Amino acid sequence: MTMRMKKLFSILAVAATVLLTACDEHQDFPDTAMKVTHILTTDGKVMPYETYEQSCKQAIAVVFNVNQREEMEGNGYAVYLWDIAPEAFADSIGVEQDTSCDLTAYDGNKNTFALYGTTDVKSPLAERVFDMWRYGQSAYIPSVAQMRLLYHAKDIINPYILKCGGTPIPDEDDDCWYWTSTEVEGQATAKAWLYSLGSGAIQETPKWQPHKARPIITIMD
Structure with a gap:
């Protein structure tokens, strides 16, 4: 091996040592990405x-x-963190309240505004939710599709709801039915969907019946 080649190998060996040392000295930075179970504050x-x-x-x-x-x-x-006490979806029937009626749409915010803004009939449920609008955050009644997401996450988030002093999402058959903000397609003048957070089932229900709701909030930038 020539002297020139020996010098080249020596330089490469030093470079490799420097790279390995640099890798060994890397720093772990905190993961700041939002995750399920993170807490939203006021x-x-x-x-x-x-x-x-x-x-x-x-x-x-x-x-x-x-x-x-x-x-x-x-x-x-x-x-x-808490339920809304039982309220009627509408104080009378016979009027469509202009929700999308779409069982796959993540549109609870728009639906809740439609319920609140309908002039021919009042929505005690939507009015109660609008009373919560403070701290710069707009709570609303989830759609059927959004309730499905909540149903699948309940076992993960319930311990954190409890830690924060809230009411856990129930499993009991007689305590698990909640209003969604989605009216029933073809029967929107009279019915909206209830959702079971115990089983994941849905049930079309007369809008004048009082049932509880669990508001959600969209996290924005």
Whole structure:
């Protein structure tokens, strides 16, 4: 082996040593991406429970879905810590309240506004939700499709709801039915969908009946 080749191998060996040393000295940076079970506080901040626990902030909701679909608004959804007491979807029947009636649409926010804005009939349910609009966050009644997401996440988020002083999502047959904001296609003047957070079933229900609801919040940038 010539002297020139020996020098070349020596340079390559030094370079490899430097690269390996650099890799060994890498730093781990915290993962700041929003995740399911993160806590939404009244000032609009989203953080891991451990961070929330060390803060002086007030929790209002728990993240149950991180947006990975183009048809969804915002970055994800958080579920309110408490139920809304039973209210009627509408104070009378005979009027369509202009929801999409789409069982696959993530449009609870638009539906809730439609319920609130219908002039020919009042929605005690939507009015109760609008009374919650404070802290700069707009809670609304989830659509059927959004309730499906909540149903599949309930076992993961329930421990965090409890830690934050909220009411866990129930499994009991007699306590698991909630209003969605979706009217029944073809019967929208009289019925809307209830959703079972115990089984994942849906049931068309006369809109004058009082049932509870579980508001959600869209996480925006």
